[in-house]
Amino acid sequence: MLKKRYIASLFIFMLLILSACGNSNTEQASTKKKTAEKPKPTEMILATTTSTQDSGLLDVLIPMFEKQNNVKVKTVAVGTGQALEMGTKGEADVLLVHAPAAEEAVVASGDAINRKRVMYNDFILVGPNENPADVSGQDIKAAFKKLNDSKATFVSRGDDSGTNKMELSIWKALNITPTGATYVSTGQGMGATLNIASEKNGYTLTDRATWLAQKKNLNNLKIVVEGGKDLMNIYHVMQVNPEKHKMVNSKDAAKFVDFMVNDETLKIIEDFGKKDYGQSLFFKYTE
Amino acid sequence: MELIIDGLKKAIEMIESGNQEILQITLLTLRVSFVSILCSTIIGLPVGMFLGLSRFRGKKLLLILINIGMGLPPVVAGLWITMLLWRSGPLGHLSLLYSPTAIIMAQILVSFPIVTGLTSSAFQQINEKMLLQLKALGATRWQTLLILLKESKIAIMAAIMAGFGRVIAEVGAAMMVGGNIQGDTRILTTTIVMEVSKGNFDIALALSFILLSIALIITALLTFFQQRKRIS
Numbered sequence: 001m002l003k004k005r006y007i008a009s010l011f012i013f014m015l016l017i018l019s020a021c022g023n024s025n026t027e028q029a030s031t032k033k034k035t036a037e038k039p040k041p042t043e044m045i046l047a048t049t050t051s052t053q054d055s056g057l058l059d060v061l062i063p064m065f066e067k068q069n070n071v072k073v074k075t076v077a078v079g080t081g082q083a084l085e086m087g088t089k090g091e092a093d094v095l096l097v098h099a100p101a102a103e104e105a106v107v108a109s110g111d112a113i114n115r116k117r118v119m120y121n122d123f124i125l126v127g128p129n130e131n132p133a134d135v136s137g138q139d140i141k142a143a144f145k146k147l148n149d150s151k152a153t154f155v156s157r158g159d160d161s162g163t164n165k166m167e168l169s170i171w172k173a174l175n176i177t178p179t180g181a182t183y184v185s186t187g188q189g190m191g192a193t194l195n196i197a198s199e200k201n202g203y204t205l206t207d208r209a210t211w212l213a214q215k216k217n218l219n220n221l222k223i224v225v226e227g228g229k230d231l232m233n234i235y236h237v238m239q240v241n242p243e244k245h246k247m248v249n250s251k252d253a254a255k256f257v258d259f260m261v262n263d264e265t266l267k268i269i270e271d272f273g274k275k276d277y278g279q280s281l282f283f284k285y286t287e
Numbered sequence: 288m289e290l291i292i293d294g295l296k297k298a299i300e301m302i303e304s305g306n307q308e309i310l311q312i313t314l315l316t317l318r319v320s321f322v323s324i325l326c327s328t329i330i331g332l333p334v335g336m337f338l339g340l341s342r343f344r345g346k347k348l349l350l351i352l353i354n355i356g357m358g359l360p361p362v363v364a365g366l367w368i369t370m371l372l373w374r375s376g377p378l379g380h381l382s383l384l385y386s387p388t389a390i391i392m393a394q395i396l397v398s399f400p401i402v403t404g405l406t407s408s409a410f411q412q413i414n415e416k417m418l419l420q421l422k423a424l425g426a427t428r429w430q431t432l433l434i435l436l437k438e439s440k441i442a443i444m445a446a447i448m449a450g451f452g453r454v455i456a457e458v459g460a461a462m463m464v465g466g467n468i469q470g471d472t473r474i475l476t477t478t479i480v481m482e483v484s485k486g487n488f489d490i491a492l493a494l495s496f497i498l499l500s501i502a503l504i505i506t507a508l509l510t511f512f513q514q515r516k517r518i519s
Binding site for chain 1: 374379384466467468469471483484485486
C-alpha cells in the first residue's frame with residue numbers, strides 16, 4: 001500500500017513536470033502550424049555590439065528583416081571585439097560592428113567579406129555635473145589630457161568593445177598609459193559602465209545612443225565634450241566569408257548586408273529615437 | 288523604496304495584461320529548468336545511490352570529483368559547453384549553440400553533481416544494521432533499494448530542491464550558451480541582466496518578482512511533498 005502511494009505520487013509529480021513542458025511544446029507547435037504555408041525559416045546568427053541592442057534599434061529592424069526574408073535571426077549582442085572574434089571563428093554569419101581599424105584587419109585576413117558602411121552616431125564624454133576636471137568644448141584629446149593631469153576618475157569599458165577601442169586609441173595618440181586608482185576598468189557593457197561612472201563620480205566615453213537611452217537613471221552625469229570630428233562612431237555591416245568557414249549561412253547574410261544599406265531601412269534608422277528622445281540616435285552614412 | 292513598489296506594480300501589471308513576451312520567457316524558464324532537473328535527477332539519483340552504498344577502489348576520488356562539481360561555477364560550465372558546441376567544435380554540426388537545448392545541457396552539468404553528491408551522502412548515512420536486517424528478512428535487491436529510497440526521501444527531496452535552486456537561479460551559463468536571443472533563448476535571469484544593462488530597473492525588478500514567485504511556489508510544492516507524513 002505504502003509503496004503504491006509513493007509511486008503514484010511520484011508519477012503525478014512526473015506528469016506535472018511533463019505537462020509543464022508539454023504545454024509550451026504544443027504552443028510552439030500551434031504557432032508553427034500557423035506559418036505552415038511558408039517553408040521553415042532558415043537561421044542566421046548576427047553578432048553585433050551592445051549599443052545597437054541596448055538602444056532598441058535592433059528590436060525595430062530585426063523583425064522587419066525576418067518577415068521580409070523568412071529568416072530567423074539569432075542576435076548575439078556582445079562587445080565589438082568579441083563580435084569580430086566570432087566572425088574570425090566562423091561562429092556568426094553576419095557582423096554589425098563599430099571599430100573600423102579592427103574590422104579592416106578581419107577583412108584583410110579573409111574572414112569577412114562584403115563590408116559596407118551603414119551609419120554613424122557619435123561618441124561623447126560624460127562626467128559629473130560639478131565637472132571637477134573642468135573639461136569642455138569639442139577637443140577630446142585635450143579633454144583626456146586634462147583628465148589625466150588632474151587625476152580625475154575615469155571609468156573605462158575595458159572589454160575590447162568598439163567604444164573601448166576608441167578610448168584606447170585616444171590615450172595612445174596622447175602617449176599616455178592611464179593607470180592608478182582613478183582609472184576604473186569595468187569590463188562590462190555601456191549601460192553598466194555609465195551607472196558605475198555615475199556612482200563613482202567619474203568621467204566616461206560613451207556612444208550617444210546608449211547615453212540618451214539611459215539618461216533617465218544618470219542624474220549625476222552630463223555631457224562635457226561633444227561634436228569633435230574625432231568622435232565619430234561609424235558602423236559597418238559585413239558577411240563572414242563562407243569560403244573560409246563552411247557552416248556559414250551566406251545567402252541570408254548577403255541579404256542582411258543589402259537590407260542594412262537599403263534606403264528604406266536607413267530611413268527607419270534615421271527616424272529611430274525621434275519619438276522617445278526628440279532626436280535621431282543613428283544617421284545614414286553609406287558609401 | 289519607491290522603485291521596489293514600482294517594480295511590484297509593474298510585475299502585477301505584466302501578469303494581469305498577459306504580456307505575451309513575458310509569458311513566453313516564463314514558460315521557457317520553467318521548461319528549461321524542469322527538463323534540466325529531471326535529467327539531473329534521472330542520472331544523479333542512481334549514481335548517488337550507487338556511490339553511497341557500494342565500496343570500490345577509487346570511490347573517494349569519485350566523491351571528491353562530484354563534490355568539486357557541486358561548486359562548479361556556471362560560467363565555467365557555460366564555457367565548456369560553448370566550446371563543445373562551436374561550429375568548429377566537436378558537436379558543431381548539430382547547430383545547438385544559442386538554442387534552449389544548449390542551456391539545458393549547461394544546467395544539467397551544474398545541477399547533476401549537486402543531486403548526485405547530496406544523494407550519495409544520504410545513502411552513506413544509512414545504518415549498517417538496517418541493511419543487515421533487510422537482508423535477514425529476505426528482501427530482494429530491488430526491495431532493499433526501494434525501502435532505502437523511502438527511508439531517505441527527505442534527503443533526496445532536499446537534493447532535488449538544491450539542484451532546482453541552482454538551475455532556476457543560474458544566469459552565467461545561460462547567457463553564454465543561450466545568447467539571450469529574443470523569442471528563443473531568453474529566460475528570466477538573462478532578461479533581468481539585459482534590462483539592468485538597458486537601465487530599465489523597474490522591468491528588471493518586476494521580472495525578479497516573477498522569478499521569485501515561481502521559485503517560491505515550486506519549492507513550496509517540493510517541500511510539501513518532502514514533509515508529507517506517510518499514510519499507511
